[in-house]
Amino acid sequence: MLQRRVVKVGGSLLELPDLAIRLRRWQSAQVPSQFIFIAGGGRLADAVRGYDEIHQLGAEQAHQLAVQAMSVTARLLAELIGERPVISDWQVATRETTNVMILDVVDFLATIEPSIAGARLAHSWGATSDSIAARVAIAASADELVLLKSRLAPQASTMPAASAAGLVDECFPRVAASWTTVRVVNLRDDAFAEQRLIAMPEKSSDR
Template sequence: MKSASWCVVKVGGSLFDLPDLQQRLRCWLAQRQGQRHLFVAGGVAWVDQLRSWDRRYRLDPVTAHWLAIDCMQVTAALLHTLLPEATRIRTWDDWLALEASGERQVILDVKQFLQVVEPTLPGVRLVADWRVSSDSIAARVATAVAADALVLLKSRAPVGREPTAAWAEENYVDVWFPQLMTDCADVAWVNLRDDQWAATMDRKGD
């Protein structure tokens, strides 16, 4: 499964309300020419509504988990409209067919990966409940493809700048994520909502 130069990028669902998200993503990617990116889209807005329904209807945890994964398929489709140059894939066979190709940007629908591939991976397996979010899912994708790095694109910076269990304590990542960090070669974050950062990127693009 190894692909030497892939970086897994989790795009936080909270970023999808940014009117200039497409520009911010492309500015960030422009800094990283030569790197290959495998995107996982978070589903925050839809998942937050699902959490509300869960509180009201007391959903089975496994049912709620897979409904949340369905929400991530919606944001993956939305991400593809913002980055149409990327290749959107839905199955692991699709990934295996293109990982050694010349593709530079790939968006993964994670449902089939979670159903078929993730349970076979070494390391700590994901649980099917609210302890797991797209953060941990992206970490497992990074393990599966032996990625050089995992980058979390978020709406804020963490209080603790280095990846530790404190990230979960401050709700920067889900509570399952700290168990998975050691399986990732490198974990980094970017506050893509930071207007000062965006202005800097705009100037670099002038």
């Protein structure tokens, strides 16, 4: 059975003129699997954040607007890489057999995410597309979660350390705790340098 890999494409990568070429190169070097791509909010989410700072929209409203921004960037990603379906219905996504799809997360977050196991997403700026991708990976029973970024944080080997270094969002260590390791790839690097983040092991109690 073909493995399933959830891949978050960082919003900053949407600014790369050769993003499609880099994605194809990276993808061709991976173990064959079904790829579920999730696009970060990028500049659109940053714009929502800016308006939130000006107008004090509130956590819930700002969260919903940022999620809608990801709906736009999903379609932008599809346009850039060409001939890839954007799936907005989660039930359709789970039955999809194509090797590559792009997920619009709006329906998933509204109807599926609240009911799946694990830590719920906070509706705040502390939970970005990193944490959303982790929740998708759990719901999809994915074999791997990969975060494509514009940089690495080599000194950070654990999820909490990566969060402190600003590589992943504040909620990610809690939301992604069920993953033994998560792979982070610098897609701007021509060699696609990568690192693996491990969940912080629980401290053993003294008896």
